[in-house]
Structure formats: structure tokens, C-alpha cells
Amino acid sequence: MNLLSYLYRQSRQLLLLATIAGAIAGLSGAALVAVINKGINAPDRLWEFGLAFFGLCLLMLVSKLVAEISLLHLTQGAIYRLRLDLSTKLLATSVHRQQTLGKHRLLVILTDDVNTFTNAFEFIPVLFINAIVVSGGLAYMAWLSWPMLLMLAAFLSVGLLGFHMAERRPLAHLAKVREQKDVLYQHFRSLIEGARELQLNTERGRDFVSGVLAPGAAEFRQRFVRGMRGYAIVANIGTLLFYLNIGVLLFVIPHWLRLPAETLSGFTITLLFLIRPIIDLMTALPTLRQAGFSLAKIRQLDQELVPSEAAGDAARAFDTSAPLSIELKGVCHRYPGESGDGSFMLGPMDLRIAQGELIFIVGGNGSGKTTLAMLLLGLYAPEAGAVALNGIDVTDSNREAYRQHFSAVFADFHLFEQLPGIAGAARHQHALHYVKALGLQHKVKIEDGRFSTTNLSTGQRKRLALVAAYLEDRPVYLFDEWAADQDPVFKRVFYTELLPELKARGKTILVISHDDAYFSAADRVIKLEDGHLHVPERRDACAA
Numbered sequence: 001m002n003l004l005s006y007l008y009r010q011s012r013q014l015l016l017l018a019t020i021a022g023a024i025a026g027l028s029g030a031a032l033v034a035v036i037n038k039g040i041n042a043p044d045r046l047w048e049f050g051l052a053f054f055g056l057c058l059l060m061l062v063s064k065l066v067a068e069i070s071l072l073h074l075t076q077g078a079i080y081r082l083r084l085d086l087s088t089k090l091l092a093t094s095v096h097r098q099q100t101l102g103k104h105r106l107l108v109i110l111t112d113d114v115n116t117f118t119n120a121f122e123f124i125p126v127l128f129i130n131a132i133v134v135s136g137g138l139a140y141m142a143w144l145s146w147p148m149l150l151m152l153a154a155f156l157s158v159g160l161l162g163f164h165m166a167e168r169r170p171l172a173h174l175a176k177v178r179e180q181k182d183v184l185y186q187h188f189r190s191l192i193e194g195a196r197e198l199q200l201n202t203e204r205g206r207d208f209v210s211g212v213l214a215p216g217a218a219e220f221r222q223r224f225v226r227g228m229r230g231y232a233i234v235a236n237i238g239t240l241l242f243y244l245n246i247g248v249l250l251f252v253i254p255h256w257l258r259l260p261a262e263t264l265s266g267f268t269i270t271l272l273f274l275i276r277p278i279i280d281l282m283t284a285l286p287t288l289r290q291a292g293f294s295l296a297k298i299r300q301l302d303q304e305l306v307p308s309e310a311a312g313d314a315a316r317a318f319d320t321s322a323p324l325s326i327e328l329k330g331v332c333h334r335y336p337g338e339s340g341d342g343s344f345m346l347g348p349m350d351l352r353i354a355q356g357e358l359i360f361i362v363g364g365n366g367s368g369k370t371t372l373a374m375l376l377l378g379l380y381a382p383e384a385g386a387v388a389l390n391g392i393d394v395t396d397s398n399r400e401a402y403r404q405h406f407s408a409v410f411a412d413f414h415l416f417e418q419l420p421g422i423a424g425a426a427r428h429q430h431a432l433h434y435v436k437a438l439g440l441q442h443k444v445k446i447e448d449g450r451f452s453t454t455n456l457s458t459g460q461r462k463r464l465a466l467v468a469a470y471l472e473d474r475p476v477y478l479f480d481e482w483a484a485d486q487d488p489v490f491k492r493v494f495y496t497e498l499l500p501e502l503k504a505r506g507k508t509i510l511v512i513s514h515d516d517a518y519f520s521a522a523d524r525v526i527k528l529e530d531g532h533l534h535v536p537e538r539r540d541a542c543a544a
Contacts, residue, residue: 010074010078011074011077014071022064024060026133026134028060028063029060029136030139034140035053075124096379101301103189107189108185113298117295119287130278134277137273141267141270148263156245159242167285170231171289173230174223177223180220181220184220187212190208191208194208235285238282239275239279246268246272319391319392323355324475325354326508327352327353328352328385329386330350333345333383334346345531346368346532348384349385353376357509357524358499359508359524361513361528362514362516363529364529367528367530368531369528371531389402405476406474406477408477409466415454415468419446419449428446438490439489451464462486474507479512480512481512481514483495496521500521
């Protein structure tokens with residue numbers, strides 16, 4: 001029912017068309033059974049019933065095609081919109097919120113749950129038609145004999161009640177299977193990201209597989225086998241009961257009701273005709289149940305990804321006619337410290353950055369450099385105080401517009417193949433200029449607005465990320481330990497050529513760096529210690 005209600009919200013028109021066409025297909029199937037039954041009992045009218053039979057076959061074929069194609073468009077359109085909607089909401093959700101949700105949980109929902117949901121949708125056209133065929137068959141049996149149908153309904157009701165009771169245990173196991181997927185994805189992510197460390201220590205690798213991965217995989221296997229085994233037992237018992245119902249209706253009930261042979265044969269043919277659709281419905285139940293769990297997870301994520309920020313108008317949110325000025329006013333932000341107690345506090349911090357400044361941000365590990373960068377970029381919202389651009393405070397309503405003033409290359413950067421704003425010969429030449437300046441012209445080409453390859457060393461990929469950042473042409477650039485992975489020659493190019501070139505273009509540049517040999521290139525060097533800028537007397541302001 002959850003799947004059908006979801007489809008109804010996507011397109012009532014297509015679902016209505018599929019329902020009407022499916023009803024015609026189902027009634028046609030029931031009519032076929034009636035024609036066969038009549039033809040068997042009236043050999044002198046075979047030509048008449050033969051024409052009716054072939055006409056109904058054609059009608060059932062056309063109506064089934066219409067229903068299945070309508071449902072195909074409906075389900076695939078729903079999946080398409082679901083994927084785009086989740087992706088859009090994920091982008092609109094704050095980085096801090098995404099980190100709280102956890103990468104492994106996001107991945108399992110965006111990949112496995114969406115795929116499970118998609119697989120269930122592939123069953124829906126067939127199941128939809130089968131359900132209507134079964135309904136049509138039952139309607140024909142009602143026309144043949146109400147007492148027989150009532151007895152059949154009583155048998156089926158008892159069977160359905162027993163099925164509902166029997167599926168509780170398999171259903172509980174399948175629910176645990178979905179929860180175990182989160183655990184497995186977390187282990188797989190650790191395996192992939194820590195492969196180098198595990199390969200360097202064979203014993204540690206074996207311990208990880210046998211002591212961490214194997215128990216989680218074993219739990220998943222046991223739960224899945226128990227759940228599917230339970231459904232297999234229930235489904236086969238249900239099929240056997242269906243045959244027993246046929247036997248009772250054929251060999252027991254007629255002694256009580258004294259039904260004519262034509263009615264009995266009609267019931268028999270109809271029941272045999274309905275066996276396959278009913279088996280298909282029962283076989284698909286585990287998949288539909290798993291899809292229900294996946295849909296619940298997707299809906300939960302959808303609610304948790306509701307953006308806390310309203311999209312702002314970049315042209316109106318801030319005054320762009322005046323020289324750019326960024327100000328931190330008593331900014332405080334809490335983040336986990338090395339002790340793991342979550343009590344490390346950045347700030348309170350007062351800072352003013354003017355347009356065209358080249359500022360180095362320095363400090364030891366854990367001093368708060370990256371957190372300060374995230375606050376400056378608008379990727380974190382301060383817990384106290386405010387960030388202002390050109391005198392206007394950054395709030396949830398304009399934070400997205402604020403972020404559009406920045407381009408950054410992070411220490412844990414991601415390199416996209418696509419280049420931003422590469423259209424036009426001038427932009428293409430700029431891109432080629434930077435690729436050449438960074439010594440990559442022999443390894444990378446720019447084709448159709450994208451890099452020809454990103455399969456390079458970490459340092460080389462970081463240089464390409466710098467090219468992509470330059471081409472964004474934003475007012476403010478932030479580089480987080482960009483030179484840490486570079487050879488001395490490219491460090492020199494970065495600090496003595498590329499940064500001065502950006503400064504000459506009026507760009508504001510923030511560089512997180514430990515390269516004290518190049519500190520003289522900065523207009524200012526900001527040093528962080530223990531989360532603050534040498535103002536320990538004000539730390540009580542963040543205590544609340």
C-alpha cells in the first residue's frame with residue numbers, strides 16, 4: 001500500500017490509466033475462462049466461442065500492454081524524481097548535518113535502498129496486472145455460484161490470516177537485515193579507505209576481516225536466510241492450501257450443494273487459471289517487504305535532509321558594489337577535540353578581512369584552522385556571534401548566497417572531471433594556461449569542458465583542483481594545505497607566481513599553511529592556538 005500511495009502522489013493520471021487498462025485485462029482474462037468453459041460444454045457453438053476467444057486474447061494483450069507501459073513510465077519517473085530530489089536536498093543540507101548523519105548511512109540509502117526500491121518497482125506492472133486478473137477471476141466465480149465463492153473466500157480468509165501470523169518472524173528478520181546493512185557499509189568503507197594500512201600489516205588485516213567484517217556479514221547472512229526461508233515455507237504452504245481448496249471445492253462441496261457440472265468445471269478452470277498469478281503475488285512479497293523497509297529509510301532521510309537554509313538571491317543579499325569585507329564578530333563554534341569529549345571550543349573570535357588581502361592561517365594540529373575555514377566559507381554556522389559580508393550578517397536566509405563568493409581547495413578535496421564555466425575560447429585558454437603552469441600539459445588535456453583524465457598522483461590531482469578553482473573566478477579563494485603534497489618547484493610557483501597573480505586581480509586569498517619559508521609573501525599571518533587568536537580572557541563568553 002505504501003508503494004501504491006507513493007505512485008498515486010507521483011501521477012494520478014498514469015495510475016488511473018494503468019488501473020483502467022489493468023481492469024480490462026483482468027476482466028478479459030476472466031472472460032476467457034468463461035468462454036473456454038462455455039465452449040467445452042457447447043460443442044455445437046465452437047465457431048462462435050472461437051471468435052470470442054481470439055477477440056478477448058487481442059483485447060487482453062492490448063490492455064495489458066497499455067497498463068504495463070503506463071506503469072513503466074510511472075515507476076521510472078518516480079525513481080528519477082526520487083534520486084534527483086534526494087540529491088538536491090543533500091546539497092542543500094549543511095555539511096555539519098551531513099557529517100552528523102554519517103557517510104556510510106547516506107551511501108547505503110542513496111545506493112542500496114534506492115536500488116531495492118527500484119527492483120520492487122520492476123515487479124509492480126506484473127503484480128498489478130496479476131492482482132486485477134485474480135479479482136476478475138473471483139468476480140467470474142461469483143457469477144457462477146455465490147455459495148461456492150463464499151466458501152472459497154472463507155478458506156482464503158483463514159489462509160491469509162495464517163499467512164499474516166506466520167510472516168511475523170520472517171518480517172522481523174528482514175527488518176534486522178536492513179539495519180545490518182548500515183553496519184556492513186560502515187565496515188566496507190573502512191576496508192576501502194584503510195586498504196593500504198591493512199595491507200602493510202597482514203595480521204591487522206586478518207583481524208579486521210575475521211573480527212570486524214566477518215561477524216557483521218555473518219549476522220546479515222543469518223538474518224537474510226531466516227527471513228527468506230520463512231517466506232519460502234509460508235509461500236509453499238500457501239500454495240499447497242490453495243490446491244487443497246480446489247480439492248475440497250471439487251470433491252466435497254458438490255455433495256452438499258448439488259451444483260451442475262458446468263459450474264464445477266468453470267470453478268476448476270478458473271482456479272487453475274489463477275494459480276500462476278497468485279503464486280507470483282506471494283513470491284514477490286519478500287521483495288515488496290524489503291522495499292517497504294527501504295522506503296521507510298528513504299523517507300526518514302528525506303525528512304532529515306529538509307534544508308535548514310533558504311536559498312538566497314546572490315544579487316540582492318549583499319552589496320557587491322563596495323569593496324568586499326568579511327568580518328567575524330564574537331564567533332564561537334564547538335567541535336570535537338583530541339580528548340573526544342566534544343568540548344573543544346573555537347573562539348570567541350573577532351576578525352576582519354579586506355578585499356585583496358593575502359592572509360596565511362597557521363597553527364598546530366587541532367588548533368582550529370580548518371574549522372575557522374569552514375566558518376569563513378559558510379559551510380558551518382557559528383553557535384554564537386556572527387559572520388558578516390559587507391556589513392550584512394550571514395543568516396540561514398542568505399548563507400547560500402554568501403557561499404557563492406568563495407572557491408576552495410580542501411586538504412581532503414574531491415576532483416571533478418567537469419570544469420566550471422569553461423565555455424568560450426578565452427576560458428579554455430585560461431584553463432590551458434594554468435594546466436601548463438602547473439606542469440600537467442603532457443598528462444592532461446581539456447576536452448569538451450572536462451579533464452581528459454583524473455587518474456593521477458595526489459599532488460597532480462591537487463594541481464588540477466587548483467585549475468578548477470581558478471576557473472570559478474570567485475572573489476575569495478581558500479587553499480587548505482594545498483602545497484603539502486607538492487614538489488618544491490610547484491610550491492615556489494604556487495607561493496611566488498599563482499598567489500600574487502590572484503592578488504593582482506583583486507582576489508582575497510586565505511591560505512592554511514605550514515610553509516614558514518613563504519610567510520613573507522602574506523599581507524598578514526593569523527596564528528591560532530587552542531582555538532583562539534590570543535584572546536584567552538574572552539573564552540568565558542562561549543561557555544554557554
